[in-house]
Amino acid sequence: MKKWLGLFLTLLLVFALAACGTKTEENNSGAGGEEGKTTKLVVGASNVPHAEILEEAKPLLEEKGIELEIKKFQDYVLPNKALQSKELDANYFQHIPYLNAQNEEFNYGFVNAGGIHIEPIGVYSKKYKSLDELPDGAN
Secondary structure (H helix, E strand, O other), rough: OOHHHHHHHHHHHHHHHHHHHOOEEEEOOOOOOOOOOOEEEEEEEEHHHHHHHHHHHHHHHOOEEEEEEEEEOOOHHHHHHHHHHHOOEEEEEHHHHHHHHHHHOOOOOOOOOOOOOOOOOOOOOOOOHHHHHHHOOOO
């Protein structure tokens, strides 16, 4: 269920970004979008999980006349640089505190298009059996 929710939210983001303006090309198949048109959307993403999520969205977007090109990045600095230089239409890899720090440091002016998914996290301790036992300020 969580996988489908994440996919749905990703599609919502991609459609919102596609509406912001991308390249439109002739589409001989006549499928999706305006009659005979395909919208190309180039999104930069980290390999896991972001590019994997976008790969799942790709065929669904094709049905809507959107050609999704995914550019994979292993470095967390490069996707924002590529977006700033207009090599990408959007990127999908960062959390809000990182986005804010990058905007402040490099004056990017990027905006958060919305929440997509929450990364699962595990917390382990040999000392505490539950988070309720964890005292305030513990490290």
